[in-house]
Amino acid sequence: MQDIQRATAAIGRELAWDLTYLSPAEQRRFDPVSIAEGAAAFLMMAYLRGFIDQISGRATKLGERTADFLLDRIGALFRGDPPPTPDELSTVADQARDAARKDQEGTSKALTATEAQIVGYLLSRHMPEDTARAIAAMVRTQTEIEPDHGAVKPG
Amino acid sequence: MTSVSLNAATEELEHSCLVASMCLLASLPANMEKVLAREAASLGAVADGLDPVGRTFRAPGGYIQILAENEGRWQRDLPDGVDAADVIDGLDRDGTPLLDLLRSLIRALQPLVARRDGDPTARMSFDQVPDACSADYDQRLLTAFRETLKPLTGYHAALAAGDKEIAQVYIRTARKAFGELSDMTSRLRDALAMDGDVTATEMALCDIGCGLAGRELGAAPGAGLTPTALLLSCYINVLVRTPAVTPPAYLAEVCRAMVTAGQEKVLREVADAYHSQARQQLRAAVDAPSMQRFQVALFGALPYELGALFIASAARDFEPATGRAAWAALAGNAEEWAVRMQSSFVLAAQILQDGRIFEAHRRYFDSIRAAKGEQAAQSKAAEFVEQRIYYPRVTLPLLLSAEPIPTRPPLRIDG
Numbered sequence: 001m002q003d004i005q006r007a008t009a010a011i012g013r014e015l016a017w018d019l020t021y022l023s024p025a026e027q028r029r030f031d032p033v034s035i036a037e038g039a040a041a042f043l044m045m046a047y048l049r050g051f052i053d054q055i056s057g058r059a060t061k062l063g064e065r066t067a068d069f070l071l072d073r074i075g076a077l078f079r080g081d082p083p084p085t086p087d088e089l090s091t092v093a094d095q096a097r098d099a100a101r102k103d104q105e106g107t108s109k110a111l112t113a114t115e116a117q118i119v120g121y122l123l124s125r126h127m128p129e130d131t132a133r134a135i136a137a138m139v140r141t142q143t144e145i146e147p148d149h150g151a152v153k154p155g
Numbered sequence: 156m157t158s159v160s161l162n163a164a165t166e167e168l169e170h171s172c173l174v175a176s177m178c179l180l181a182s183l184p185a186n187m188e189k190v191l192a193r194e195a196a197s198l199g200a201v202a203d204g205l206d207p208v209g210r211t212f213r214a215p216g217g218y219i220q221i222l223a224e225n226e227g228r229w230q231r232d233l234p235d236g237v238d239a240a241d242v243i244d245g246l247d248r249d250g251t252p253l254l255d256l257l258r259s260l261i262r263a264l265q266p267l268v269a270r271r272d273g274d275p276t277a278r279m280s281f282d283q284v285p286d287a288c289s290a291d292y293d294q295r296l297l298t299a300f301r302e303t304l305k306p307l308t309g310y311h312a313a314l315a316a317g318d319k320e321i322a323q324v325y326i327r328t329a330r331k332a333f334g335e336l337s338d339m340t341s342r343l344r345d346a347l348a349m350d351g352d353v354t355a356t357e358m359a360l361c362d363i364g365c366g367l368a369g370r371e372l373g374a375a376p377g378a379g380l381t382p383t384a385l386l387l388s389c390y391i392n393v394l395v396r397t398p399a400v401t402p403p404a405y406l407a408e409v410c411r412a413m414v415t416a417g418q419e420k421v422l423r424e425v426a427d428a429y430h431s432q433a434r435q436q437l438r439a440a441v442d443a444p445s446m447q448r449f450q451v452a453l454f455g456a457l458p459y460e461l462g463a464l465f466i467a468s469a470a471r472d473f474e475p476a477t478g479r480a481a482w483a484a485l486a487g488n489a490e491e492w493a494v495r496m497q498s499s500f501v502l503a504a505q506i507l508q509d510g511r512i513f514e515a516h517r518r519y520f521d522s523i524r525a526a527k528g529e530q531a532a533q534s535k536a537a538e539f540v541e542q543r544i545y546y547p548r549v550t551l552p553l554l555l556s557a558e559p560i561p562t563r564p565p566l567r568i569d570g
Binding site for chain 1: 427430434480481483484485487488491534537538541542
């Protein structure tokens, strides 16, 4: 649990620099760190779910689903809705771990595809490309799904 | 000031943006003043040992209601459900908070100037204060700079018309003007540095002031100004940031001319390079080993962020609908960080005036620790560093320490 919290905090700190790209146009300023960490939690959730969908062959229009999910949930986050809890993230992380263990060969490809979908979402928000890639890479690193043995450390 | 690496065709725009960014702080968007007022209300409450959340402050032209830790609302009329008797009057003055603060700084500096009564330049600078506070000062400053920068607009117009010879003439004229401005700024800064006993904040304010002081720069080369006059000039020119709000018209003209000349991609590269340079310096500020280095880096970042903001805002306003969202996104992020830097400057100015602010912040974290635990206190302190950029990261242990620390005395006025 601590690892999940540490991971969302680390991503949140980085994301905080560019949170305006994710906020609705009319959004107020000076969002607290908790909003950035909440957005980070949704990015992790989208990444883990996207990975599960991808590796289990449910990847039809996956990019759209990932982008829609993030657009909807992060938009709601700015309106005061809660982010996923560490428990919820841990549960999905466990599912991702199981999925990776069952198909180690497909894991690497699925990770790359899922990371690309996170990049796609961030670019759709007009985030600069190098920043979008850096944040998506950080999400991938922090979730620590490893193709060789399918471990998902956070949680 | 270091330069971002860009191709030669954009050199003059880059240079103009650096100069213009510093001289056009007055052109920040309309809500800036309210954001600063809200921030100052919150800071003021913290300094007074009050929890600002849930309180309503009287502010210039209206009220600021602090709704949550980082959320406030400015409105003209007394907010619904708020009793007039509960409104806190700390900000009910005739200017913006920053304006009032800087006016009080200038009052504090009065004895210093009196000590140099025989110095006509210092006296002249002090006499400029009321003028600098006048409502049309920023307009007059802008007019002066538009004149200075006319050759640049002419260059792009000539380029768009395909007249390269005339464009070259404009380039030479513009470079000469910018070179002179740059030289004068350097000399002014050096003159202040020679005086000794000057804090980094004052130096940084001087940098901004020198950039802003188009009229003074044009009228009096740095060699003739005393350090005291320079310091006052800085404060005077920081004042011009607070009265509102004029779009940087000449810069919009330059951007439009560049797009017309088919240089839209270059324009975006310039804006991105500015934004990136600002980000780099902001990160360096947060990582700085001391408060002084932090402030210097922060002040150094501002012109670049404003350069990105001005270009992106101008492009957003005339770009066809297809590209507008991307420019708006960049403008939004650049503005966000420019506002945070402005807020940090408010704090820096308050610390100059009252060294107890840092201690007040420590007490604030103590109160969070008592109410919500250590993790909440650490999180809030980290927010002061990484989100609000009030302090460098190196101060976190001090901010969170319960040990008493020596506080910096208020700004010392001798004589």
